[in-house]
Structures are given as structure tokens and as C-alpha cells.
Amino acid sequence: MSSEVVAVRPQGPVSALRRFGYSVEDCIVVTGRNLRHFVRQPQLLIFSTIQPIMFVLLFAFVFGGAIESSLPRGVAYVDFLLPGIFIQAAAFRSTQTAVGLVEDLDRGVIDRLRSMPIARPAVLVGRTAADLVRNVFVTLLMAAVGYLIGFRFRSGPLDAAAAILVVVAFGFALSWIFSFVGLTVRGAEAAQSAGFVAIFPLIFASSIFVPVSTMPAGLEQFAAASPVTVSVDAIRALSLGGEVSEPLLQSLAWIVGILAVFVPLCVWRYRRMS
Amino acid sequence: MSTAALTQALVRRFGDAEALGGVDLEVAEGSVVGLLGPNGAGKTTLVRVLATLLRPDEGRAEVFGRDVVTQASAVRELIGLTGQFAAVDELLSGRENLRMFGRLFRLSRRQSARRASELLERFGLADAGDRQVKTYSGGMRRRLDLASSLITRPRVLFLDEPTTGLDPRSRNEIWSIARELVGEGMTLLLTTQYLEEADQLADRIAVIDHGRVIAEGTGDELKDNVGGSMVEIRLEQPAERERAREVLLTLGCGEPKTADRPDELTLAAARDGVGMVAAAARALEEADLSVRDLSLRRPTLDDVFLELTGTTRGVDGEYSSEPEAPAEAPAEARR
Numbered sequence: 001m002s003s004e005v006v007a008v009r010p011q012g013p014v015s016a017l018r019r020f021g022y023s024v025e026d027c028i029v030v031t032g033r034n035l036r037h038f039v040r041q042p043q044l045l046i047f048s049t050i051q052p053i054m055f056v057l058l059f060a061f062v063f064g065g066a067i068e069s070s071l072p073r074g075v076a077y078v079d080f081l082l083p084g085i086f087i088q089a090a091a092f093r094s095t096q097t098a099v100g101l102v103e104d105l106d107r108g109v110i111d112r113l114r115s116m117p118i119a120r121p122a123v124l125v126g127r128t129a130a131d132l133v134r135n136v137f138v139t140l141l142m143a144a145v146g147y148l149i150g151f152r153f154r155s156g157p158l159d160a161a162a163a164i165l166v167v168v169a170f171g172f173a174l175s176w177i178f179s180f181v182g183l184t185v186r187g188a189e190a191a192q193s194a195g196f197v198a199i200f201p202l203i204f205a206s207s208i209f210v211p212v213s214t215m216p217a218g219l220e221q222f223a224a225a226s227p228v229t230v231s232v233d234a235i236r237a238l239s240l241g242g243e244v245s246e247p248l249l250q251s252l253a254w255i256v257g258i259l260a261v262f263v264p265l266c267v268w269r270y271r272r273m274s
Numbered sequence: 275m276s277t278a279a280l281t282q283a284l285v286r287r288f289g290d291a292e293a294l295g296g297v298d299l300e301v302a303e304g305s306v307v308g309l310l311g312p313n314g315a316g317k318t319t320l321v322r323v324l325a326t327l328l329r330p331d332e333g334r335a336e337v338f339g340r341d342v343v344t345q346a347s348a349v350r351e352l353i354g355l356t357g358q359f360a361a362v363d364e365l366l367s368g369r370e371n372l373r374m375f376g377r378l379f380r381l382s383r384r385q386s387a388r389r390a391s392e393l394l395e396r397f398g399l400a401d402a403g404d405r406q407v408k409t410y411s412g413g414m415r416r417r418l419d420l421a422s423s424l425i426t427r428p429r430v431l432f433l434d435e436p437t438t439g440l441d442p443r444s445r446n447e448i449w450s451i452a453r454e455l456v457g458e459g460m461t462l463l464l465t466t467q468y469l470e471e472a473d474q475l476a477d478r479i480a481v482i483d484h485g486r487v488i489a490e491g492t493g494d495e496l497k498d499n500v501g502g503s504m505v506e507i508r509l510e511q512p513a514e515r516e517r518a519r520e521v522l523l524t525l526g527c528g529e530p531k532t533a534d535r536p537d538e539l540t541l542a543a544a545r546d547g548v549g550m551v552a553a554a555a556r557a558l559e560e561a562d563l564s565v566r567d568l569s570l571r572r573p574t575l576d577d578v579f580l581e582l583t584g585t586t587r588g589v590d591g592e593y594s595s596e597p598e599a600p601a602e603a604p605a606e607a608r609r
Contacts, residue, residue, distance in 0.1 A: 022380065025377070026378055029374060029377045029378055030378075032374075033363065033366065033374055036365065036366060036370070037365050040365040040366070040406070041365065107359070107361065107364070108357055108359045108361035109361050109362075109363060111327055111355075111357060111361055112355065112357070112361040112422070113378070114326070114327055115325045115326060115327055115350060115353065115355040116350055116375075116378060116379070117347060117350040117351045117379075118378045122378075
């Protein structure tokens with residue numbers, strides 16, 4: 001090798017603190033790589049941006065007239081809808097976590113990373129963290145489009161920021177579920193289909209588009225307890241005003257619960273992946 | 275010299291299929307060992323076990339005395355892996371790939387950038403360095419993949435079929451890089467299905483088939499095991515081959531073998547090769563058979579392979595092996 005500086009790998013024991021620093025750095029490097037991927041795939045970027053905008057516009061104008069009458073008095077459908085659409089878009093996007101992971105697995109990139117002396121969770125953290133950054137970006141964009149058609153955060157900037165945090169945290173938790181799907185299911189298309197099978201019922205049997213009180217008994221109970229509904233209700237309360245703490249606590253409980261189950265599951269699956 | 279890589283009675287199964295059926299292999303530090311075998315012989319599985327990507331079901335595998343299962347992170351500090359499929363990031367440029375791996379190998383930003391430039395230069399990718407890898411040819415990807423394994427110097431490098439699917443020119447480029455690395459004292463474990471590649475690059479060759487090492491030695495040792503030289507006769511008229519065979523039979527040196535080509539015959543020359551050539555030439559001339567070419571040749575690794583595995587080599591240089599060998603599907607291997 002021509003360069004003396006890098007001729008030999010640093011070896012030997014390092015302090016725990018140092019090792020932690022290295023792990024954080026590894027996660028940042030892999031996150032940066034995944035973020036670059038979004039930018040390098042303009043088509044993906046364009047369509048994954050257009051899709052939520054399209055949902056906002058379609059649902060607001062197609063269903064708006066019919067549904068407004070079953071909403072509480074004085075609530076405009078666009079104000080009701082947007083918090084739901086934030087969550088719906090985040091849920092659909094989380095299936096991309098599985099797809100991205102499967103593609104990396106198939107291309108051997110993950111094999112190379114696994115054969116290198118880097119932090120074990122870097123691949124998973126790098127993937128979910130990049131998806132989180134993307135979620136922030138897309139959610140802000142959707143809010144901006146919402147503003148153009150009359151949506152407003154009506155409880156002030158702090159609650160608005162909290163609402164967006166809930167969206168992003170919810171998306172992050174789902175990303176870990178779909179990381180597990182990606183590590184378990186074979187093939188990107190299978191991962192995508194598995195994602196939709198899981199996500200679709202959750203999205204529609206929820207308070208995203210309509211109040212759950214309009215649903216038949218059975219379904220109403222399912223919908224009311226669903227993590228999607230409680231998160232949407234929390235965001236709605238934060239943006240429209242109203243009772244915040246109950247749905248917010250339920251939503252956070254779901255988010256923490258999902259992470260507590262799926263992060264260890266993913267790590268276990270990743271380690272066992274031989 | 276210490277042992278760079280060692281496997282003992284290594285077994286790995288995928289479902290019912292046994293990919294490795296008890297492999298013993300030793301790679302001395304500073305040497306180049308070629309693992310030669312047809313598709314599905316277990317080569318990739320063995321490399322994946324040594325690279326900590328796959329746990330063995332039975333037996334042991336070590337890299338510089340560190341166990342690949344219990345001391346996996348220590349092993350990863352020591353190895354470099356260039357796989358069968360170039361594991362480079364298509365959406366990043368060549369330079370970005372190398373810088374990313376540099377950062378992951380604990381180089382600073384500046385060191386990573388400098389190292390990336392050095393490697394791009396050395397591997398003939400300087401001009402393409404800032405282009406996305408998806409625009410690269412197969413040979414360029416493979417070189418970038420190899421460069422990624424060499425960001426910091428591994429003590430042993432695993433090259434898994436480094437030239438499979440490459441055109442001859444790209445193959446030569448990879449070979450010359452491999453030779454340079456060997457010249458610098460790098461330990462290499464190279465898997466290949468090309469006999470020539472093993473012959474060209476490896477000090478020792480282990481022939482692997484159906485998950486077992488069926489022969490081991492230097493290229494010359496393996497060739498000697500097959501037997502002595504052979505006289506190869508090529509006739510002007512393929513139609514005369516049968517008559518030529520009868521003539522050669524009278525020499526009393528055993529049964530002449532008919533080869534794949536319709537105009538070719540071979541005759542084993544266990545002892546006096548030159549005398550045999552003369553005798554065959556004389557006999558054929560007396561029988562009025564016109565000969566296009568008559569030569570004495572040492573057995574090639576092809577012959578070794580044929581003898582050992584009963585596998586034949588097709589026109590395209592690939593082996594047509596019996597389908598019973600478990601397929602080495604990487605998609606399966608990682609699950």
C-alpha cells in the first residue's frame with residue numbers, strides 16, 4: 001500500500017466510551033449514505049412526494065362534502081383530514097424501510113458491512129434514521145400543501161411542533177416493524193406486499209378519514225384502540241385543540257411498546273442472519 | 275509463519291443439503307491458496323463462514339487463531355472480503371463509496387478522502403471516480419469492490435470468484451492487482467472455478483467438490499498425481515481417426531483415447547515421452563496417415579479436475595456439473 005498512514009488497521013482494546021463514539025459515527029455514516037440514496041433517485045423522491053400531496057387534495061375535495069356533516073360542528077374536513085393524512089403517509093412510507101433493507105441485502109452491501117468491524121446496529125439504525133429524516137421533510141411539505149387549501153394548526157406553534165413529532169415518532173416505530181419484515185421476508189416485492197397487507201386495514205379501520213363512531217360495533221372498538229387512531233387523535237387534538245393528554249399518552253404507549261418489541265427483534269434477527 | 279485461516283471438520287447445511295461436508299483447510303500467512311471447484315461445490319459457503327457471515331453447524335473455523343463465531347469482531351478486524359457479486363453502492367460515486375468505507379474503517383474525513391483518491395488512482399478508476407457506480411462496467415465495479423476491501427490493509431483477503439463473468443481484459447487486470455498484493459505479502463484465499471486462475475495465482479490449490487476437499491497440493495503436485503505426459507495427435511482427416519487408433523494400438527502402449535475433437539487422439543506416455551512421440555510419428559507415417567499436429571504435453575489442471583470430479587468443462591469455460599450439488603444461492607445463504 002502506498003500510504004503509510006492507513007497501512008495497518010487500528011487494533012486492540014478501546015475504551016467503552018470510545019467504542020460508543022465509534023458506534024454513533026458508524027450509524028451517522030450509514031444514515032448519510034441512505035439519505036444520499038433518496039436524493040440520487042429523483043423519480044422515487046418525486047413520486048413519494050407527489051403521493052401524499054395527491055392524498056391531501058383528493059380526500060379533501062372528494063370526501064370533504066359528504067363527511068363534513070358527520071363531523072363536530074364548526075370543524076372543517078380539511079382540518080380533520082390532514083392529521084390523518086400525516087399518519088397515513090407515514091405508515092405507507094414505513095413500508096419503504098423494508099424495501100430499502102431488502103434491496104441492500106440482495107445487493108450484497110449488507111454482507112460487506114457485516115464483514116467489517118463496524119457497530120452491529122449501524123445498518124438498522126442508519127436505515128430507520130434516514131427514513132425518519134425523510135418523514136420530517138415529507139410531513140412539513142404536506143402541511144405546507146394543506147395550508148394552501150385552508151388547513152391550519154389552530155393551537156399555536158408549540159402544539160404544531162408536537163404534532164409533527166408524534167407523526168415522526170409513529171413513523172419511526174413502524175419503520176422498526178418493517179425492518180423486521182425486511183429482514184424476514186425474501187424479496188423486495190414480497191416485503192412491499194406484506195407491508196400493504198398489514199398497513200391497509202390499520203389505515204382504513206381508524207379515525208384517519210372518518211370518525212370511528214360511524215363504524216359498526218366490533219370494528220369501532222378495534223379502530224378506537226388501534227395505534228393509528230390514537231396517534232391521529234393525538235395529532236388532531238394538538239392541531240385543532242381539545243383533550244390532548246389521553247390520546248397522546250396512548251399514542252406514546254404504542255410507540256414505546258412497538259419499539260420495545262421490534263428493536264430487540266430486529267437486532268436478534270440481524271445477528272442470527274446467517 | 276503463522277496460520278492465517280484454518281478450518282477443521284467444517285460442516286454447514288442448508289436445510290437437507292450439505293454445503294460443506296467436513297472441510298479441513300489451512301492457509302499459511304503470506305501464501306495464496308486457491309480453492310478450486312465447480313459451481314455449488316461449497317466455495318462461497320466456506321468463504322462466508324471464514325468472513326463471519328455464516329455460522330458453521332459443526333467444526334471450527336479460525337482466522338489468525340480467532341474463532342469466527344465466538345470472536346467474530348476480532349476476526350472482522352483482520353479480514354477483507356471481495357464477494358462474487360460486487361458489493362458496491364450503485365447510487366454513490368466510486369469516490370463516495372470509498373470514502374464511506376474509509377469512515378467506517380475509522381479513518382478521519384481527510385484520511386478517507388485521501389485514501390479514496392489513492393485507491394481510485396491505483397485501480398485505474400481516477401477518471402470515473404466521480405461518476406455513479408451504476409454507470410460502471412462489470413470490471414470497474416469489481417475493481418472498486420476490491421479497492422473497498424483494501425482501504426485499510428487486511429491481514430488476509432478473501433477473494434470469492436473475483437473474475438467470474440468478466441471479460442478477458444478485466445480478468446487480467448484483476449489478476450495483476452492480485453499479483454501486486456501478493457508481492458506486498460498479502461495473504462490470499464481465492465475461490466475460483468477457473469483452473470487457469472488457480473494455476474496462475476495460487477501457491478497451493480485445494481480442489482473442492484460437493485462440500486469436500488478432494489485434493490490438495492501445488493499445481494504441479496496435482497498434475498503429477500494424474501499421471502505422466504500425454505501424446506496428442508491431430509489428424510488431417512477426421513475420417514481416418516479409427517484407422518489411426520488401430521495403428522497406434524500396435525505400439526503396445528495402451529488404448530489411445532479419442533478426444534472431444536473428431537480429429538484428435540491422445541495416448542498416455544507414462545515414461546519415455548519423447549520416444550513415444552517418435553514411435554507414434556513413425557507408425558502413422560508408415561500407415562500413410564497425414565498428421566496435422568503431434569505433441570507431447572503435461573497434464574493440465576483440466577485433466578486433474580476431470581480425473582478428480584468426473585466433471586467436464588464446457589466450451590465457455592464453465593463447468594457442467596451434476597445438478598445434485600446444492601446450489602449456492604446467496605439469498606439462501608444469508609437467511
